[in-house]
Amino acid sequence: MQACVLHAIGDLRVEEVPLPEPAPGEVRVRISACGICGSDIPRVFTKGTYHFPTIPGHEFSGVVDSLGEGVDAEWAHAPVAIFPLLPCFKCEACAQQAYAQCEDYNYLGSRCDGAFAEYVCAPTWNLLRVPHGVSLEEAAMVEPLAVAAHALRRTQPDPGDNILIFGAGPIGLMVAQWAKTWGLGKIMLVDEDVEKLRFAKKLGYKHLLDARESDPVEWARTKTNGGPHIVIEAAGSPIALGQAFQAVRDFGKVVLLGNPAGDMPLSQADYWAVMRKEVTVLGTWNSVYKGYPKNEWQLVLDALAAGTVDVTPLISHRCTLDELMTHMEIMRDRSAFSNKILYVNPNCSPKQD
Ligand SMILES: [Zn+2]
Ligand SMILES: [Zn+2]
Structure with missing residues (x-):
């Protein structure tokens, strides 16, 4: 598959990488859209990721493409939003379902490969089915919407x-x-x-x-x-x-x-x-996913489905994998106006729903 791979600080290249295979309990998702987060800018240009090479991108949506061993068949072809944090499920925070505070988490798009690519694998625990009437572009904005909702709910x-x-x-x-x-x-x-x-x-x-x-x-x-x-x-x-x-x-x-x-x-x-x-x-840190007092990711999807929030007007740019680097430079240099910039996969149109 094609992916945008960070090899070193400032060295982001589009290249052919092996198609990831889902492990037991995981699915492979064909990515529809992935937002560039403000935190991706220092990640790519100044601070780097935890190891190289890494595929960045953590605000994403897509369609389930392949099921790993033991995954319920109901996930086949499902449109999904993905919580990018992979908790350890062993620490005290995880025992309290405070996954954002996990002491030893993994993270799609910073600590392991993320979604500036055609496909990514994720455990079914991290998947939320996108309801009817919510586009996959909107679903790619559930992560920042949940972060914003959490901040205000605090x-x-x-x-x-x-x-x-x-x-x-x-x-x-x-x-x-x-x-x-x-x-x-x-x-x-x-x-x-x-x-x-x-x-x-x-x-x-x-x-x-x-x-x-x-x-x-x-x-x-x-x-x-x-x-x-x-x-x-x-x-x-x-x-x-x-x-x-x-x-x-x-x-x-x-x-x-x-x-x-x-x-x-x-x-x-x-x-x-x-x-x-x-x-x-x-x-405020991240958002509540499947924890106390409320699953804010579901709250966001419900609001999008009900039409009580509308985030499509926030999208200022849509780009391909090849154009990602220049769009990140726009955000870094503020050389042009931008608000939410989405990488959109032309082979998995986010507008199909
Ligand atoms: Zn982010
Ligand atoms: Zn933990």
Whole structure:
């Protein structure tokens, strides 16, 4: 099969590799679509994967193509979304079904081969059947949608709560989408990229601020009469983090969602703000799959099937395996506007459903 193989940092090549064979309990999936994640950019260009060579790509969907030994025949030809984390099932976290916290996991697309290819193998435990009416392009976005849903669910939001989101990239916009779906109040987005804000405006968001033009703290506090109930830091920037603590209202909640670009130092004033306002600071990591309190992957698929979330407008580019490298460069260099970029396999059209 054809695959996009990372041989060393910055050395991503499209080449012919052996077709993977499913082990007992696994299936082989013919990939339909796979999103480029923000985390793929450092993975490919600066940090590398755990070993080389590796096929990256972890936000994907496809159609079951071949069944390994012992797999129920009902999976044959099923359209599926795939949870990319392979838990050890031995550690304390796994015993609590907190698979995102597993101490010794494997991961399709970073620790082992992923989906920037024509096929990938995965255990049936990791498969979710895609319901009727949900396209395989949408199914490829279940992973980031679950991450965004989990981040917002961490705050246990009430309807009408005002929310401020730093970062209007794909994850920030997916959080905004859930905020809309779940009936939150004012949805405010801050970014430093005017194109990203223009895109958010096209999607219907009204409260948008260019952080280079004005101060997000004053803006958000004025708009909400005392500050938003919830602030999501989805930029991974120490400046945004300080502003999040300054903007949030008394007893409000701040979620740390963006991967930090470096150290995240806090000024004394921002530290005081957390103490005096009794801010609840929440970490968020990955999403809940088949665990407590709710399988957020099923929640996402149900919402897509019901039409209460719509993510197709977030797709800014579709590309082939051969075009993946140039599209990753666009994300790295910000040389052109992008939001969600999907690799689409022309031999397994994601629009067939
Ligand atoms: Zn990701
Ligand atoms: Zn484990």
